Amino acid sequence: MPSPLPPSLPDQQTVHPEFAAETQHLDGTLSSMLAQIEAWEDRSRNVGADLETSLTLADTAEEHAAMLSVHLPAPYFGSLKVRVGGREQTLYVGKIAHRDLKGPYSITSWESEVGGLFYSQETGWTTPRGLKGTIQRRRQLDVRQKTLHGLTDLYDASAGGDTGGREDVLLRRLSEGSTTGMRDVVETLQPEQNAAMRAPAGQSVLIQGAAGSGKTTIGFHRLAWMMHPDRLHHRATPETTLVLMPNQVLASYAARVLPGLNLEGVTVTTPERWQLGFLGLEKMDVTDRTLTLLLQDRDNGRRRAAWRRAKALGDVRMLAVVRRYLRLRLEANLGTLAYQAVVETGRKEAEVQLSSAQLHDLLGTVLTREPLEGYRPAFRAALEAELLAQANATDAQEVSVLRQLAPDLTRLVGRIFAGMLPVTEARRLLQDEATLRSAAGELLDERTLSVLLSDPLASVAKPRRSYADVTELPLMLAVAGLLDGLGRRVGNALEPYSHVVLDEAQDYAPLLYALLGRAARPGHITALGDLNQGLHGYKGPNSWADVQAALGNAGGAGAELLRLSHTYRSTRQITELSAQVAATYNRAAGVVGVDRDGAAVERLTGAPLPELIARAVKTMQAAGQTNIAVVTRRASDADALVPLLQQHDLDAQPILNELARYVGGVVILPVNLAKGLEFDGCVVAGADAQTYDPATEYESRLLYVSVSRGLHRLALVAEGELHPLL
Numbered sequence: 154m155p156s157p158l159p160p161s162l163p164d165q166q167t168v169h170p171e172f173a174a175e176t177q178h179l180d181g182t183l184s185s186m187l188a189q190i191e192a193w194e195d196r197s198r199n200v201g202a203d204l205e206t207s208l209t210l211a212d213t214a215e216e217h218a219a220m221l222s223v224h225l226p227a228p229y230f231g232s233l234k235v236r237v238g239g240r241e242q243t244l245y246v247g248k249i250a251h252r253d254l255k256g257p258y259s260i261t262s263w264e265s266e267v268g269g270l271f272y273s274q275e276t277g278w279t280t281p282r283g284l285k286g287t288i289q290r291r292r293q294l295d296v297r298q299k300t301l302h303g304l305t306d307l308y309d310a311s312a313g314g315d316t317g318g319r320e321d322v323l324l325r326r327l328s329e330g331s332t333t334g335m336r337d338v339v340e341t342l343q344p345e346q347n348a349a350m351r352a353p354a355g356q357s358v359l360i361q362g363a364a365g366s367g368k369t370t371i372g373f374h375r376l377a378w379m380m381h382p383d384r385l386h387h388r389a390t391p392e393t394t395l396v397l398m399p400n401q402v403l404a405s406y407a408a409r410v411l412p413g414l415n416l417e418g419v420t421v422t423t424p425e426r427w428q429l430g431f432l433g434l435e436k437m438d439v440t441d442r443t444l445t446l447l448l449q450d451r452d453n454g455r456r457r458a459a460w461r462r463a464k465a466l467g468d469v470r471m472l473a474v475v476r477r478y479l480r481l482r483l484e485a486n487l488g489t490l491a492y493q494a495v496v497e498t499g500r501k502e503a504e505v506q507l508s509s510a511q512l513h514d515l516l517g518t519v520l521t522r523e524p525l526e527g528y529r530p531a532f533r534a535a536l537e538a539e540l541l542a543q544a545n546a547t548d549a550q551e552v553s554v555l556r557q558l559a560p561d562l563t564r565l566v567g568r569i570f571a572g573m574l575p576v577t578e579a580r581r582l583l584q585d586e587a588t589l590r591s592a593a594g595e596l597l598d599e600r601t602l603s604v605l606l607s608d609p610l611a612s613v614a615k616p617r618r619s620y621a622d623v624t625e626l627p628l629m630l631a632v633a634g635l636l637d638g639l640g641r642r643v644g645n646a647l648e649p650y651s652h653v654v655l656d657e658a659q660d661y662a663p664l665l666y667a668l669l670g671r672a673a674r675p676g677h678i679t680a681l682g683d684l685n686q687g688l689h690g691y692k693g694p695n696s697w698a699d700v701q702a703a704l705g706n707a708g709g710a711g712a713e714l715l716r717l718s719h720t721y722r723s724t725r726q727i728t729e730l731s732a733q734v735a736a737t738y739n740r741a742a743g744v745v746g747v748d749r750d751g752a753a754v755e756r757l758t759g760a761p762l763p764e765l766i767a768r769a770v771k772t773m774q775a776a777g778q779t780n781i782a783v784v785t786r787r788a789s790d791a792d793a794l795v796p797l798l799q800q801h802d803l804d805a806q807p808i809l810n811e812l813a814r815y816v817g818g819v820v821i822l823p824v825n826l827a828k829g830l831e832f833d834g835c836v837v838a839g840a841d842a843q844t845y846d847p848a849t850e851y852e853s854r855l856l857y858v859s860v861s862r863g864l865h866r867l868a869l870v871a872e873g874e875l876h877p878l879l
């Protein structure tokens with residue numbers, strides 16, 4: 154629910170001299186849009202040459218009409234006064250384009266090249282026809298329910314340039330209450346976010362930004378931008394794009410932004426689910442035994458060993474190791490096999506054959522070529538081409554010859570690739586020392602080899618059912634990808650994703666990056682993350698340079714690293730406290746917060762925890778906050794607190810696992826599930842040294858996530874003394 158404008162802002166309706174003219178323009182635009190919608194809805198106008206064409210035309214027109222109708226309440230949010238080729242004109246910028254054929258009421262969409270000028274700090278540009286344009290004025294228009302509520306000039310060349318209005322508009326937007334889903338920020342995108350979002354299409358980007366800098370938001374906006382026709386051959390489509398987010402709670406929270414950005418149809422899921430789905434292992438349990446050990450084992454030696462092994466498994470060099478391993482396996486399977494057949498071409502019979510040496514040559518050529526479609530289909534294609542050549546088959550005879558060869562070829566390929574399943578191959582590679590050593594050769598140093606051969610997780614229980622651990626999934630994916638290719642399944646075929654967005658990109662193994670690079674069109678990865686917020690460093694890269702190298706390794710053009718330096722989520726009071734926590738482990742934390750004033754951070758101690766939490770929540774509710782989270786260290790803490798809070802007349806909805814959905818109101822959840830979510834108010838339950846061990850960097854990172862979830866209010870609650878960092 155939007156809160157009232159800060160009192161310091163003038164009542165713009167009476168102040169701005171162009172308010173009446175803008176109101177009139179809005180009315181004109183609405184009439185023009187309505188006329189267009191009616192025309193589209195009128196079936197009698199959408200007549201094609203035959204019935205089928207007419208129906209298709211009418212359906213498409215209805216779709217257009219429906220899409221435009223959605224934007225009637227707020228057709229645009231800004232305008233640009235520009236001068237091009239000596240002519241001055243005003244362009245209105247909105248979430249959807251509208252063409253007014255008869256008058257001046259057209260709207261430019263924000264994703265278009267020209268629409269981008271609304272956000273940037275440029276004062277001029279060159280049109281596609283080579284004309285020089287200059288920006289005279291940028292104006293924000295607050296349109297809601299078909300009514301103009303205010304206007305703010307952001308830039309006015311005739312009044313000396315920047316007016317400071319952009320910050321006013323942003324502050325008003327940021328002081329609004331939170332919602333139960335991620336929101337789009339199309340209207341208030343800031344220049345540095347705009348620049349990151351519009352990094353050239355076809356260029357993979359890594360976007361580093363602090364908590365609340367709008368990374369997740371920008372990821373989805375870049376995706377929407379990628380869908381615009383101005384992106385030409387780089388244009389993406391919703392059905393062919395993939396967004397990976399760290400957990401399912403956040404994935405469904407974020408997915409609520411899709412309709413507003415016209416992105417319905419995009420797949421939003423977690424990396425684990427996507428990998429399991431691709432590998433056809435949906436039924437398997439997924440474990441993260443490294444994390445279990447890191448959280449439970451107090452022995453630093455074992456923790457270090459577990460960390461190192463997980464890192465080694467996700468090292469991009471493992472791609473080369475798997476490659477060599479598969480080569481050895483395939484060559485051994487081929488052994489002394491040879492091939493011989495007689496085929497009919499026209500009325501003649503032709504004998505075709507491949508000696509063992511020839512087969513080895515053919516296989517070797519395929520493996521060296523590194524085909525993106527995978528060894529298996531590429532080898533089969535190479536066999537077919539060779540045999541067709543031997544049979545001297547004409548183009549017309551090809552189909553018939555291939556049909557005759559098919560059963561034999563299937564058998565031959567089957568024998569060479571016999572039983573090579575991703576799970577078994579990945580495990581076979583790791584479990585046998587001689588196998589690993591022969592595959593690794595000089596690719597891995599002795600230390601990495603012994604780390605891989607060790608078993609620091611022996612003490613961590615394994616599930617009874619068959620399972621895959623998150624640290625071995627990329628290795629399994631590598632086997633699958635090298636053998637049969639990677640990408641989006643379309644029937645029996647694989648197509649590259651038109652664009653892939655990775656959120657919380659600091660938690661993806663470099664090996665996984667290299668594989669995702671192969672699953673997407675070249676240059677079509679957008680990764681957003683914060684190395685300082687990494688909770689899963691054992692899975693992630695050491696630096697963005699590692700990721701750039703991994704994406705380059707995939708044969709792609711690497712990736713450009715961009716930075717977001719501002720944070721938007723929280724009030725000054727919350728941002729300052731979060732920065733204080735982050736500074737203990739992150740020396741480069743020079744983050745600039747938007748200076749939004751809010752309530753002081755509340756500190757409650759000296760009574761039983763449930764009582765203090767209930768008190769904190771009620772204070773927030775009394776101050777008008779609706780969406781409030783009680784964040785605990787563990788899921789079990791949250792679970793135990795639910796009935797105790799009820800005794801204090803507080804009904805907090807628990808979110809204890811990834812199956813739960815955030816629907817607003819008062820919730821209680823562990824910090825790992827709160828990551829990426831945000832609330833009007835946040836109560837950190839157990840904000841003390843017993844809960845977040847000050848001696849462990851990992852715990853400080855968790856504490857940082859907890860204290861940085863609130864937009865407007867933060868309460869720190871502990872029975873005894875508060876954590877020293879707070």
Ligand SMILES: Nc1ncnc2c1ncn2[C@@H]1O[C@H](COP(=O)(O)OP(=O)(O)OP(=O)(O)O)[C@@H](O)[C@H]1O
Pocket residue numbers: 323326327336338341342343346362363364365366367368369370371683686721722828829830831
């Ligand atoms: N330009 C903007 N205008 C208005 N609100 C913005 C803008 N940029 C970001 N925000 C708001 O700031 C908050 C943080 O954004 P977002 O969740 O995308 O950040 P993040 O960098 O992914 O954070 P985290 O690292 O904590 O996951 C959101 O409420 C978002 O709507």
